[in-house]
Structures are given as structure tokens and as C-alpha cells.
Amino acid sequence: MEIDYLRKEIDEIDKKILKLFEDRMELCKKVALYKKENNLPVFQPERERKLLNEKLNLVKDPALGDAVYDLFSLIMEKSRALQSKIIGDEVRKRRLREFIKINEKEIENPKIIYFGEEGSFSEEAAISHFGENAIRKNAKTFEDVFLAVEKGICDFGVLPIENTSTGSINDVYDLLAQYGCYIYGEIKIAINQCLLGVEGASVDTISEVFSHEQGFFQCKEFFKEHPDIKKTPYSSTSESAKYVKELGDITKGAIAGKRAAEKYGLKVLKENINYSKNNKTRFIIISKFLSIKDDANEISITFTLPHESGTLFNVLSTLAKNNLSMSRIESRPIQDKSFEYRFFVDFLGNLKEEYIKSALFDIMEKCLEFRLLGNYKSEK
Numbered sequence: 001m002e003i004d005y006l007r008k009e010i011d012e013i014d015k016k017i018l019k020l021f022e023d024r025m026e027l028c029k030k031v032a033l034y035k036k037e038n039n040l041p042v043f044q045p046e047r048e049r050k051l052l053n054e055k056l057n058l059v060k061d062p063a064l065g066d067a068v069y070d071l072f073s074l075i076m077e078k079s080r081a082l083q084s085k086i087i088g089d090e091v092r093k094r095r096l097r098e099f100i101k102i103n104e105k106e107i108e109n110p111k112i113i114y115f116g117e118e119g120s121f122s123e124e125a126a127i128s129h130f131g132e133n134a135i136r137k138n139a140k141t142f143e144d145v146f147l148a149v150e151k152g153i154c155d156f157g158v159l160p161i162e163n164t165s166t167g168s169i170n171d172v173y174d175l176l177a178q179y180g181c182y183i184y185g186e187i188k189i190a191i192n193q194c195l196l197g198v199e200g201a202s203v204d205t206i207s208e209v210f211s212h213e214q215g216f217f218q219c220k221e222f223f224k225e226h227p228d229i230k231k232t233p234y235s236s237t238s239e240s241a242k243y244v245k246e247l248g249d250i251t252k253g254a255i256a257g258k259r260a261a262e263k264y265g266l267k268v269l270k271e272n273i274n275y276s277k278n279n280k281t282r283f284i285i286i287s288k289f290l291s292i293k294d295d296a297n298e299i300s301i302t303f304t305l306p307h308e309s310g311t312l313f314n315v316l317s318t319l320a321k322n323n324l325s326m327s328r329i330e331s332r333p334i335q336d337k338s339f340e341y342r343f344f345v346d347f348l349g350n351l352k353e354e355y356i357k358s359a360l361f362d363i364m365e366k367c368l369e370f371r372l373l374g375n376y377k378s379e380k
Contacts, residue, residue: 021075024075024079025078025079025082028079028082028083029082029083029086031083032082032083032086032087033086035083035087036086036087041365042080042083042084042087042365043080043365043366043367045306045367045368048076048306049306049308051072051076052069052072052073052076052308055068055069055072056068056069073308073310077314080365084362084365107155109135110130110134110135110155110156111135111136111137111153111154111155111156112126112130112134112135112136112137112154112155112156112157112158113136113137113138113139113144113145113148113149113153113154113156113157113158114126114136114137114138114139114145114157114158114159115138115139115141115142115144115145115158115159115160115236116138116139116140116235116236116237116238116239117138117236117238117239117241117242117260117263118138118238118263119238119241119242119256119257119259119260119261119262119263119264120138120236120237120238120239120256120257120259120260121160121189121191121237121238121257121259121281121283122158122159122160122283123136123138123158123238123259124189124257124259125158125160125187125189125281125283126158128187128189129158129185129187129285130156137154139157140235140236140239141235142159142169142171142172142175143175145157145158145159145286146175146178146179146181146286147179149181149286149287149288150179150180150181150288152288155287155288156184156285156286156287157181157285157286157287158187158283158284158285158286159172159283159284159286160172160214160281160282160283161173161282161283161284162281162282163191163214163217163218163279163280163281163282164276164278164279164280164281165217165218165274165275165276165279166214166217166218168330169214170332172284173330173332173344174332176286176302176344176373177302177332177342177344177371180288181286181287181288182286182287182288182289182290182291182372182373182374183284183285183286183287183300183373183374183376184285184286184287184291184374184376185284185285185376185377186282186283186284186285186298186376186377186378186379187282187283187285187379188280188281188282188283188379188380189280189281189283190279190280191218191257191274191279191280191281192257192258192271192272192274192279193215193218193219193237193255193256193257193272193273193274193279194255194256194257194258194261194268194269194270194271194272194273195209195222195253195254195255195268195269195270195273196241196244196253196254196255196256196260196261196266196267196268196269197244197250197252197253197254197266197267197269198244198245198247198248198249198250198252198266198267199267200250201250201251201252201253201267201269202250202269203226203269203270205250205251206229206250206251206252206253206269207228207229207230207251207252208229208230208231208232208251208252208253209229209230209231209232209252209253209254209255210232210233210234210240210243210244210252210253210254210255211231211233211234211237211240211254211255211256212233212234212235212236212237212240213233214237215237215240215255215256216231216233216255218274218275218276218279219255219273219274219275220275221273221275222270222273222275229253234254237254237255237256237257237260238256238257238259238260238263240254240255240256241254241256241260241261241263241264241266242260242263242264244264244266245264245265245266253269254266255273258271285376290372290374290375291376292350292351292352292375292376293376293377294350294352295377296350296351296352296375296376296377297348297349297350297377297378298327298346298347298348298349298375298376298377298378299346299347299348299349299350299351299356299360299372299374299375300344300345300346300372300373300374300375300376301344301345301346301360301363301370301371301372301373302342302343302344302345302370302371302373303315303342303343303345303363303367303368303369303370303371304334304340304341304342304343304367304368304369305343305366305367305368306368307340311366312343314366315343315345315363315366315367316345318359318362318363318366319345319347319359319363321359322355322356322358322359322362324347324348324349324356324359325347325348326345326346326347327346327347327348327378328344328345328346329343329344329345329346330343330344330345331343331344332344342369344373348378349375350375351375360372
């Protein structure tokens with residue numbers, strides 16, 4: 001029968017493919033030995049991308065393009081796995097130690113810088129972690145916090161990165177990628193947004209309110225109830241409270257916390273106006289140095305990937321294969337690259353565990369750019 005003949009022909013071709021695949025993997029073993037001797041990375045994304053494009057150019061039937069791409073992507077993945085096994089864990093561990101430079105020295109009487117004016121939620125977070133007597137100063141912008149830490153002016157910086165009601169604070173994620181700071185720790189505090197005003201003011205007298213955009217987002221239901229109140233964005237909630245006090249105008253209000261009201265002598269005109277009653281903000285503590293303590297249980301990384309299908313899946317599957325629980329993933333557009341993204345991933349673990357280091361190395365080898373952002377204790 002014709003079908004039997006066709007199957008026999010396919011079987012003969014499969015035998016040739018198998019022989020060629022074995023020949024290819026033998027050559028990959030020699031490549032691995034060369035990389036081991038010369039301390040070269042297993043994954044070389046630019047070369048792989050070039051090779052894949054070359055294979056596509058050789059395809060006679062354009063309809064087979066996707067299948068050919070997937071086939072050779074899988075072959076290259078298996079080649080990398082073989083090379084990694086040959087290079088060995090000791091070489092991988094040495095490279096990882098070179099990459100992760102840990103500073104375990106404790107800083108006595110650290111200097112803290114936080115975002116916003118005195119009385120801000122960031123200052124509250126700083127006090128919560130470092131204590132009331134810690135040496136601290138404030139910064140007007142998120143970037144000023146990073147600059148002070150990177151230049152060694154301050155030892156630690158405190159700034160918000162995520163809110164349960166409004167989500168991630170993208171500017172902070174972008175700055176984490178831009179500057180070489182590490183996440184030293186995190187604090188989560190309840191946020192009670194209040195409408196503040198000067199003596200003699202009331203909700204009815206207020207026609208304009210100042211606050212950070214996050215404050216407005218968290219209180220959107222309040223503004224639906226008061227559509228005539230003008231919203232004017234300000235650099236921070238605490239700065240807006242300070243400004244309203246300086247104005248001394250009963251028609252001007254601020255959205256900020258009780259600490260800001262006490263600090264600047266303002267009245268709380270209406271309390272807890274955030275629409276979510278479980279309104280919490282996650283603050284990160286940044287440091288110039290990486291520190292990994294025994295109780296650290298959260299790892300933060302950032303990376304970019306080849307702009308190809310399946311690359312993010314390959315990274316996330318590495319976490320799954322190693323039974324690592326991912327707690328957060330964010331993506332941010334890469335400047336000057338259309339529809340390409342930088343990823344931020346948090347997962348549970350401590351880098352003092354060897355299997356965690358091995359998994360991290362596997363992830364590194366799949367990325368174009370990779371940076372460890374920190375390994376710290378996560379607050380529940």
C-alpha cells in the first residue's frame with residue numbers, strides 16, 4: 001500500500017535525523033569543554049538569534065517557518081542543557097559567587113533617607129523599621145532617594161513601590177533598573193488617607209485639593225461624591241499638607257495622613273477616605289550593598305529577554321521546575337525599543353541555599369540582561 005511506503009520513507013529519514021542529532025550533540029560536548037576552559041557563558045543569545053534567522057532563510061516552504069523556528073529553538077535548548085551539565089556545578093557556583101558580592105557588615109547608626117516631607121507615609125515606614133531615633137532626612141523625589149544612597153550620602157533609602165488599591169508605582173521600578181541599588185528589606189503599613197484643611201475649613205468649604213497622584217487614586221470614590229472639588233497633583237502627600245498650611249486658605253485641602261496633619265497643624269476634615277478599607281502600601285528599603293541574612297525569604301530579580309516567543313515561559317518554567325514560588329511579576333517598557341519589556345520577578349527563597357543558587361544561574365543563562373535586586377525578609 002502507498003501509506004506503508006510513505007511511512008517507511010519517513011522512518012528512514014528519522015534514522016538520518018537521529019544520527020545527525022547525535023553528531024551535533026557530540027560537537028556540543030567539545031564546545032562545552034572550550035567554554036569551561038575559557039570561563040564563557042553557556043547561553044549566548046545574540047549568536048542563537050543569528051543562527052535561528054539563518055535557518056529561517058534556508059526554508060523553502062514559508063509555511064514551515066514557525067515549525068522550523070520551534071524545532072531549532074528546542075535543539076539549542078537541549079544543547080545548552082548538555083553544556084551546562086558538562087561545565088558542572090562548581091564552575092556555575094564560582095561564576096555566581098563572582099556575580100553576587102555580599103556585604104554582611106552591619107552599619108551602626110545608619111543614615112536614612114525617605115521620600116516626601118516630614119510626616120509622610122514613607123517616614124512612618126522608616127520609623128517602623130529603623131526606630132524613632134534613627135538619623136533620617138527627606139527627599140522630594142524618588143530619584144533623589146536613589147542618588148543619595150548610590151553616592152553614599154545615606155546608607156538606606158525608603159520609598160513606596162506598591163499599593164493594594166492602585167497597584168505598582170512604575171517610576172520606582174524604572175529607577176531600580178536604572179540605578180545599582182539593592183533591596184535590603186520591605187515594610188508594609190496601613191494607609192489611612194484623610195482630607196486635611198486649616199482651622200475654619202470643612203468639607204463644604206474645600207474647592208481644591210492637593211495630593212500625590214497615588215493619594216487621588218486611592219480616594220477616587222470620595223471625588224465621585226464631590227465632583228466639584230478640583231484635584232491638583234503635588235509631589236507627595238506630606239508636601240501637599242505642608243503647602244496647604246502655608247496657604248492658610250479654608251478653600252484649599254490636602255489628602256495625606258494623620259502624621260502630616262499633626263506635623264503641620266492641620267485639621268482632619270474627613271478620615272479614612274480611601275475607597276479600600278484594606279489600603280496598604282509596600283515600601284522597599286534600598287541599599288548600595290547586597291546583604292543576605294539567614295531569615296531572608298524573598299528574592300527580587302530584573303531581566304530582559306530575546307524578543308522571541310517562549311522566552312518568558314522558559315524563565316518562569318525554571319522556577320516551576322525548582323519548586324520555587326513566584327510571588328510577583330511586573331513588566332516595564334524598555335526605552336527606545338518598541339514593544340520590548342524589562343521584567344521584574346519576586347520569588348521565595350534564600351540564596352544561601354545551593355539549589356536556589358543553581359536555579360538563579362539557570363535563569364541568568366536564559367536572559368539578555370540580568371540583575372539581582374535583593375534577597376530580604378518579606379513582611380506578611
